[in-house]
Amino acid sequence: MDKDTGKAFDFRLFKRLMRHTKPYRLTFYGVALAAILLSGFAVATGVIAGDIVNDAISPKDADKLLFLSLLMLAILFAQVLSQLGFNYYANWLGESIIKDVRISLFQKMLGFKMTYFDRSSIGLLVTRAVADMQRIGEIFSQGFFVIVADLLKMLTAAIAMLVLNWRMALIVFALLPIIMIATRLFQKAMKVAFIEVRAQVSNLNSFVQERITGMKIVQLFTREEIEKENFRGINEKHQNAWLKTVWYNSIFFPIAESVSSIAVALMVWFGVLQNVANVGSENTGIIVTFIFLIELLFRPLRQIADKFNTLQMGMVAANRVFKILDTESHIDDLGTVEKEDVKGDISFSDVRFGYIADEEVLHGISFDVKAGETVAIVGATGAGKSTIINLLSRFYEINSGMILVDDIDIKAYKLSSLRDKIAVVLQDVFLFADTIANNISLKNNEVSVADIEQAAKQIGVHEFISSLPGGYQYNVKERGTMLSSGQRQLIAFLRAYVSNPSILVLDEATSSVDTYSEQLIQKATEKITEGRTSIIIAHRLATIKKADKIIVMDAGKIVESGNHKELLKKGGYYSNLYEAQFMAEEVA
Known part of the structure; x- marks a missing residue:
């Protein structure tokens, strides 16, 4: 198990992983641009919804309603295209990177001394080359870029709130520390849990591969019942490791949902009070916009916690793969002699x-x-x-x-x-x-x-x-x-x-x-x-x-x-x- 189990994120490891994006720099920047556009489109949709209430529905302006509706439709269409490009190319980038890393890993394994294979579990090496590689790919397809896109949405939403009504914005921001502290604790707990999950997956793979390979011995010595019980124990450890992650999710997401609902309720309450006090007639539209923006602020935060889990699992997998890539266990091939006519002395x-x-x-x-x-x-x-x-x-x-x-x-x-x-x-x-x-x-x-x-x-x-x-x-x-x-x-x-x-x-x-x-x-x-x-x-x-x-x-x-x-x-x-x-x- 890794020594840095308490670290929520290893920037050194992530920086090393990002080096593998260099051959695909154009795609990388394209996905980043799509993430920026998605944040802008999401906030724009909420602002236009508020304008529709204030400038079209309340004054019953049909022309303004048509214009704003068409504008929202155009933005939604652009958002769909950006989301499509974002999803496809983020996954394409992830698959391309794991293809390169997997080739490097296999090439490294081909050069190892026999001593390395004498002391290593074949099932574990297979897990590194297959399952762990997919986790690394998910860093880009479901982790890093999704987190960046969500952070941009949160930042854009927060700025829009401050511009529209800083008093209402401060009420929403007052609830953020609660969910941020919960998210931090959740991330640290999930890091430890996922390391345990990967360890149990490796144990399970190794056990199954060895027993299938040695099935003749198992059956010849009538070890079926014994091996079944051994497998039951390993399988239960695997199950318990996963259930720990389920338990953490079961605690965190209801908390996040509750905080989000409280923020919406407070906005409605505060907006109604302002209307009753005749502070401003535009507050109905602002309330609608804020409901959109609260969703943009809190939903990404919930998703970030979830995607951070994916990112952490990928980082744990990357750490395991890089440990193999960093292993110095090869025969020094420094010779230069290439004889075609070896006699055989x-x-x-x-x-x-x-x-x-x-x-x-x-x-x-x-x-x-x-x-x-x-x-x-x-x-x-x-x-x-x-x-x-x-x-x-x-x-x-x-x-x-x-x-x-x-x-x-x-x-x-x-x-x-x-x-x-x-x-x-x-x-x-x-x-x-x-x-x-x-x-x-x-x-x-x-x-x-x-x-x-x-x-x-x-x-x-x-x-x-x-x-x-x-x-x-x-x-x-x-x-x-x-x-x-x-x-x-x-x-x-x-x-x-x-x-x-x-x-x-x-x-x-x-x-x-x-x-x-x-x-x-x-x-x-x-x-x-x-x-x-x-x-x-x-x-x-x-x-x-x-x-x-x-x-x-x-x-x-x-x-x-x-x-x-x-x-x-x-x-x-x-x-x-x-x-x-x-x-x-x-x-x-």
């Missing part, structure tokens, strides 16, 4: 790394991979195998040491150039809710369907894809749920092959698949590793017998290195691991 030199400060995962790792070699990395879960791949792709920054590709520090490479030369096939394959063709090419216009089909034939997966309804145009739905784990692996292999990388990484790519898929994957592996540097991470040691080198890791350190036969002869960690797996497979 890899060297780790005394690399130390930890996901959390003072908790090292890798303890001085050093090894070399020659271009075109196939190197396997094995070890128990948590040994640091996948961490090596994350560091090679620069998803995280190392604490110390050096990683070289073709004898060049990976920090010297332009980030996109480095990653463009590395393809990774993960155990948990991620597919987008799109066609197989688009999941393979990732919508790269330089990769045609014909190229994909040719590559699929080369690694032996064309027949499998062609057997699906629609073939390469088959939609795999969210996360590829329409395919088996083995089929998703094959798609990932084809995606890696089509990208034509210099360095290929297979991270547990053959685990948890059926025998038929494993055969296809083995064939695909032989094809895509041919002639390129390959790093294979595997638990199943039978799949890496042909590797040129096997690196054995334990607890973040390299404990052995050599080929399959050499390591078996040593009778060390690898030999024990291999024998244990072999005996387990025999028993199975």
Whole structure:
């Protein structure tokens, strides 16, 4: 929750938000002009109504009545046109600004380190990019400009009152402090309430997204009732947060309405007294005008409180979005090297790394991979195998040491150039809710369907894809749920092959698949590793017998290195691991 919950308005934050209006300066000024015109037209309507009573109805002047009625009609028509332009372009400006801010936010997210996503709620980030953005748009469409227009109406109405009858004006002004104090208290209370609302919306989004994503686990472990009760609790907190805002509204608006009604009653009473005392015969018209002006003075004040709520919700949302935009959690892309012909030589030199400060995962790792070699990395879960791949792709920054590709520090490479030369096939394959063709090419216009089909034939997966309804145009739905784990692996292999990388990484790519898929994957592996540097991470040691080198890791350190036969002869960690797996497979 924000520290400045007691502040009714954050001008520093608002000033920053207003910078985003610069590309739309002409529209901004146009909306501001419409707001000024609306205030003038509103007051003019009330003044003309009074003139009609005094100058046309009382003296029964038909010509004057016709003229003033036509004038009022013209002003009302102009007011409608101004209101139309005001509403449309204020909303257009708001949507244009959130479009720009949302692009900036998404671009910022694309550059974050993996550490940021490791520690952040996906539901919360989705809320920032979608719901909070709409709140920011409402600052302009329903907040700031409406408040400015209403303030101008109030100012113009107050000046008109003073000019027409300063005694009656002072009676009205005497009631203003009551509603202004109520408005101030209302604004401060609503600021705190809306911060709580946004927090509960984020919690609700995160909870729902996680449970829907993990629905298999929920149902598999019969957690339905427990999760329903958890959801009930979160939903009640969300409801209570909103009900608090409803309660504040229920208190404030009746007070505002009562003060407005009292002001009208006092004007009628005072005007009648003046007529009885024969102070002036024009007071009937002035009373009518004042009734119009009181409405212009008090109704905007009530609306300002309401619109200020919208403005505050937008400011709270903007504060949350700007916090993400201000987050410094990106890999420094200061490199300048862009090599088209990366051979694939890899060297780790005394690399130390930890996901959390003072908790090292890798303890001085050093090894070399020659271009075109196939190197396997094995070890128990948590040994640091996948961490090596994350560091090679620069998803995280190392604490110390050096990683070289073709004898060049990976920090010297332009980030996109480095990653463009590395393809990774993960155990948990991620597919987008799109066609197989688009999941393979990732919508790269330089990769045609014909190229994909040719590559699929080369690694032996064309027949499998062609057997699906629609073939390469088959939609795999969210996360590829329409395919088996083995089929998703094959798609990932084809995606890696089509990208034509210099360095290929297979991270547990053959685990948890059926025998038929494993055969296809083995064939695909032989094809895509041919002639390129390959790093294979595997638990199943039978799949890496042909590797040129096997690196054995334990607890973040390299404990052995050599080929399959050499390591078996040593009778060390690898030999024990291999024998244990072999005996387990025999028993199975």
